[in-house]
Amino acid sequence: MIVGICDDEKNVRELIATYIRRVDDTPEILFFNDGTEVLQFVSQGKRIDILYLDIDLKEMPDGMEVAIKLKEKQIKVGNAASALPLIIFITGLPERMPEAFGVRAFQFLVKPIDAKQFGLVFEQAKKAVFCITKGSKAKSISVSFGGIKRTLLIQDIRFIESNGRKLIIHMKDEVVETYGTTADIMKELDKSFYQVHRSFIVNMNHISDYTRSGIQTTDGESVPMSKYKYKDFVSEYAAFLESELC
Template sequence: MIKTAICDDETKTRAYLSALIQAQPYSCEIIEYASADDCLADGCGMDLLFLDIELGRSGSGQDGMALAQKIREQDLAAQPVIIFVTGYDQYVFDAFDVGAFQYLLKPVDEKKFAQVFARAAAQVSARKNAPQKVRTLTLRTGNENKVIPWDSIYYIESSNHKVVLHLKDGEFACYAKIRDLESELQEQFFRIHKGYLVNLSYVCGYSKSEVTLTNEEKLLLSKYKYQDFVKTYLRFLKKGMDL
């Protein structure tokens, strides 16, 4: 069963997308929302979300892009696959920033929809059935080894001859070199500044001078690292969408 949500302020569009979903050869539970507020308030644990970008400015006034950002900031066991459905094509690059799976233009072509839905369903299925491999970092402190899951680390900060790991449940400091950790963690972390090694999984936004994390912390982004960071981050998002 694929829990599928449609968030669009147009009744006719929701009905049309619902009909297209029902025509696919998959077992789906379909939930409809007319606003970003309704979708966030429900928290139905959706697997797949069809999301309009130009949502009506009711309630908090959030559009689809803001809603997607809010969803990505949530500490969910499994993030939904997001497919934007919109009448405008100028948001395509913004869609990458929130890890969108696909970008469909209205009016939605039935054949294109079926192709995209099949790929999205395959990703949902693979994610549900894949064994969960927990990657860990082992650090020496005193006479003991401390094992820390990668996903518990927001970022690592270099401080004198120590590193400070900023974790979901606090901080941990030990003697280590940040460049050594950068090499070990390069699949999921990026050195945005000489003093910061950031977990790309928790990046929710960036500018040319700073990176914003899902815990609302903002870290300095070196101007010399900016271009490489953007390329690495977009590759990281695309890799996640292709899993």
């Protein structure tokens, strides 16, 4: 496991590293002085599993902007919202905590960092990383249309639309048609899919935003929301996000 620590205060970086090693001495620990170093590292295709990120970095980009850029990168390559790195924000300003929800930060630690609280959060993060990497094995479904059989990766499905006897499957890079009903295909999909409307099924991994009337996917597509489904959807989506972090 690779843990990154981004804080412009050397003593804070060293303290976090000490706390990590008290709990587990196996992770590789990387130190970053500022947000630019983090973004450059990730842009080279290198991995970070857990990122301790100071939200109040003195040099721009600050921690929040770094988190936003990391999320945008995940969306651009088609990764789920829960993709690594898991971000644990660090700050001396607890009033900034609400901002963390907008980028789906895993946790939030307030300076001065309490050793016991740090240990609990780190163990939670380790478990979440394990679950995410374990669940990353590609699952697929088979569909056919016009005598041609296709195998589709579930993780690449954004949403599914029912139109008469046809199912229109909106993928990462294409649209695929097959015959069937939403009830039939729901039996083949996993828990990351939810039927938000009589004619629409959405992959909750690829939701960017939602309102009472519709869902915005990470690709910028709009999916209508049934007013009768909204309350249950909010509950299911919250449970899904929690389950993604085990």
